[in-house]
Amino acid sequence: MKTNVLIHGGGIGGLTVALKLAKCGIDVCVAEQLKGPSHSYKGELLQPKSLDIFHRMGIFGRVQRISHKINHIDVIEMITEQNDVKKIGQTKMSYDVIDYPFNYAFMTPHEELKDVLLKEAQAYPSFHYLQPARFQGFHKNGARLKMANGEIDIQADFYIGAEGRKSKTREEMNVNRKEHTYDHHFLTVTFPRPPSMTEGKIISTPDTFLGLFPLPNNMVRTVYLIPSGEYKNIRQKEISFLHQKYIELCPELDGYVTQLTDWKLIQLMIPVHFHADQYVKDNIAILGDAAHSVHPMAGEGMNLAIQDGDVLGELLCWMYKHNLTDHSYLTWYEKVRKPRTKEILKISHLSALAYSKPFKSFTTVRYRVMKQMTTDSKLHTKQMLNISGLGLWKENIVDRFIQIGLFPPRKNTKLATKGNHYFFHTADDYPWKIKGVNTHD
Numbered sequence: 292m293k294t295n296v297l298i299h300g301g302g303i304g305g306l307t308v309a310l311k312l313a314k315c316g317i318d319v320c321v322a323e324q325l326k327g328p329s330h331s332y333k334g335e336l337l338q339p340k341s342l343d344i345f346h347r348m349g350i351f352g353r354v355q356r357i358s359h360k361i362n363h364i365d366v367i368e369m370i371t372e373q374n375d376v377k378k379i380g381q382t383k384m385s386y387d388v389i390d391y392p393f394n395y396a397f398m399t400p401h402e403e404l405k406d407v408l409l410k411e412a413q414a415y416p417s418f419h420y421l422q423p424a425r426f427q428g429f430h431k432n433g434a435r436l437k438m439a440n441g442e443i444d445i446q447a448d449f450y451i452g453a454e455g456r457k458s459k460t461r462e463e464m465n466v467n468r469k470e471h472t473y474d475h476h477f478l479t480v481t482f483p484r485p486p487s488m489t490e491g492k493i494i495s496t497p498d499t500f501l502g503l504f505p506l507p508n509n510m511v512r513t514v515y516l517i518p519s520g521e522y523k524n525i526r527q528k529e530i531s532f533l534h535q536k537y538i539e540l541c542p543e544l545d546g547y548v549t550q551l552t553d554w555k556l557i558q559l560m561i562p563v564h565f566h567a568d569q570y571v572k573d574n575i576a577i578l579g580d581a582a583h584s585v586h587p588m589a590g591e592g593m594n595l596a597i598q599d600g601d602v603l604g605e606l607l608c609w610m611y612k613h614n615l616t617d618h619s620y621l622t623w624y625e626k627v628r629k630p631r632t633k634e635i636l637k638i639s640h641l642s643a644l645a646y647s648k649p650f651k652s653f654t655t656v657r658y659r660v661m662k663q664m665t666t667d668s669k670l671h672t673k674q675m676l677n678i679s680g681l682g683l684w685k686e687n688i689v690d691r692f693i694q695i696g697l698f699p700p701r702k703n704t705k706l707a708t709k710g711n712h713y714f715f716h717t718a719d720d721y722p723w724k725i726k727g728v729n730t731h732d
């Protein structure tokens with residue numbers, strides 16, 4: 292069997308690039324190992340850049356219909372005093388400081404989003420979906436897939452590894468990466484929410500962290516930090532232990548979290564941080580979690596996969612359109628995506644450290660930093676722009692001094708980011724289109 296592009300893995304990243312290619316009329320085949328929808332929790336927060344990408348792909352309306360809009364995230368800092376949890380302060384991270392049409396986020400059920408991408412792609416005759424089909428490695432006749440009734444080899448012009456963290460394609464490419472693990476893990480679960488809980492909420496104490504992100508249909512996705520290695524011990528307790536922990540931090544969850552009656556509903560999430568030192572080798576590329584894994588604190592994993600898929604899809608469409616199928620052009624993808632991902636990995640890693648030993652007891656310092664960051668309009672804009680994926684505005688030494696309280700926050704600085712060079716424009720996202728066909732630089 293032959294195709295133009297074979298994608299190993301039908302997750303969000305693989306389906307995004309597949310849909311882009313199908314829309315260009317390129318013959319594309321996705322091989323997904325699972326028989327049906329996955330029951331594992333995965334990323335569900337769509338950052339503004341992903342919404343912008345879906346808008347340009349013509350599926351924004353369909354995504355909107357299955358999503359809950361998030362305008363801001365309340366960040367609440369608490370301390371424990373004589374067995375009582377007491378609030379010491381609250382700040383607000385608002386997307387609307389970004390001067391852009393998509394200055395909000397969506398919470399979107401992961402499997403439903405995959406379904407939107409898949410159904411849309413299936414409307415194009417050049418799209419093919421093999422399921423279950425597991426990529427096993429490269430052989431002289433191309434990629435070998437294990438299917439329900441045996442093995443097949445598929446020959447393609449290009450191969451894309453989109454299999455997530457444990458990528459077989461990355462292994463076959465012999466790509467190096469250093470993996471960093473954390474001293475904490477997360478319990479994650481979705482359950483009904485009070486109707487008044489409509490925005491994101493992060494509640495932290497010196498010992499833990501509870502993230503609450505509302506989903507459609509009055510549900511809420513939650514993540515609760517536990518020390519690494521504690522999962523087995525915790526699971527031996529009654530489920531009421533978890534109810535109590537949640538209610539202590541967020542009393543309005545009483546009557547909601549208590550609807551969870553079995554530990555089986557709750558999953559363990561182990562954060563991992565790595566960045567492959569190469570995204571491309573010959574006619575093979577990796578994207579999403581296959582290329583990088585990010586701590587979930589900043590809600591970026593799924594967004595990085597979508598943004599990779601957008602850039603790689605756009606590049607391949609351009610290559611086929613201009614008959615430039617020499618694989619050396621693929622390096623454009625790595626040039627655009629790797630430095631941006633590096634910044635996001637750094638932001639997520641630093642946020643994660645704030646909740647790791649030995650920093651976790653600095654509750655008041657963490658609160659002051661957050662307060663300075665959200666009161667200073669420039670810092671607030673930088674923070675939200677950077678996590679949105681719409682642009683990059685690096686922090687400088689003055690910002691650091693303001694963050695730690697050495698300088699006062701800058702108030703009333705009207706910061707119009709519209710049209711300025713901190714946003715990524717076409718020339719940044721797809722530079723090959725501007726620089727022309729005769730250059731790789």
Ligand SMILES: Cc1cc2nc3c(=O)[nH]c(=O)nc-3n(C[C@H](O)[C@H](O)[C@H](O)COP(=O)(O)OP(=O)(O)OC[C@H]3O[C@@H](n4cnc5c(N)ncnc54)[C@H](O)[C@@H]3O)c2cc1C
Pocket residue numbers: 299300301302303304305322323324325331332333334335336424425426427453454455456457458459479514559560561578579580581587589590591592593594596
């Ligand atoms: C357990 C878990 C929980 C997470 N929770 C969060 C969260 O709360 N918030 C957040 O922001 N991010 C979270 N993430 C990260 C986020 O979900 C990922 O960054 C995002 O899904 C990456 O998309 P992807 O398409 O690169 O990979 P994936 O979503 O992992 O998709 C890869 C696909 O490839 C398939 N596959 C794997 N191997 C093969 C093979 N050999 N052949 C064929 N198919 C194959 C898999 O079955 C899967 O469908 C989580 C990740 C994991 C693993």
